[in-house]
Amino acid sequence: MKVFSSIGELENAVGTHLGHSDWRTVTQHQIDTFAEITGDAQWIHVDTERAARGPYGTTIAHGYLTLSLVSALSWEVYQVEGFRMSVNYGADRLRFPAPVPAGSRVRAGVEIVSVTPGDVGYRVVARITVEVEGGAKPASVVDSVSLLVP
Template identity: 65%
Template sequence: MRTFDGIPALEAAVGEHLGYSDWHTITQEQIDTFAKGTGDFQWIHIDPAEAAKGPFGTTIAHGYLTLALVPMLVWQVYDVQGIKMGVNYGADKLRFPSPVPVNSRVRAGVELLEVAAGGHGYQVITRVTIEREGGDKPACVVDTVSILVP
């Protein structure tokens, strides 16, 4: 965990890779729960018998489940002290270059791209790359946009 003492310290780190989260295992229970919450019941995610005959030989996590892990994983990478709150503002350049088979372990790498003063605080843009252990391509790459209010 990298801790920044306020916005000026964070600004000084623009352009740096901030580190990696812990590994997280994607379970079938997590995939099924995500399917129930989103209504996305495609067989490739929730039917192990059918998925075994499919292109990946097993079920795979929803791409948006992988994206939904970003906050949990990024909070393990860095923290900014002296702010009242941080809110998600959006995302840019979202891609899912490779699937995440059930029981895979994933982690996030975080690169700080930009910190800019704005109307209600500071806009922070990070490039989050979710990698799968043993994978040759990232599972998800997204530029996240947050607002930090000092």
């Protein structure tokens, strides 16, 4: 994990790929729980028998489930010290180019895109690319925007 001890160090990392998180398995239980919480119980996510006959041969994770993993995976790659808090501010340029089959492993790569001072702190844009182990395309790519408050 890369730990930045100042905003200046983070600014110097703009345009730099910081590395990857550990691999994490996305389980059917997680997919089912996400479906229950969000009310998105589409068959491709939760009906294992029907999904086995579907286009992917198995159930797949919701795109937004994959997106929800971004924060935790990113924390494994980098952190910035000396701030009272870091909060999610939003997301730009979100895409889901490939599915995440149940039981597959994913990890996130992180690149710092920009660091911008604002009224309350600093906006940090990090491009997070979630890949599926053995996959040809990323499962998701998002410019995740965080607000660091001194």
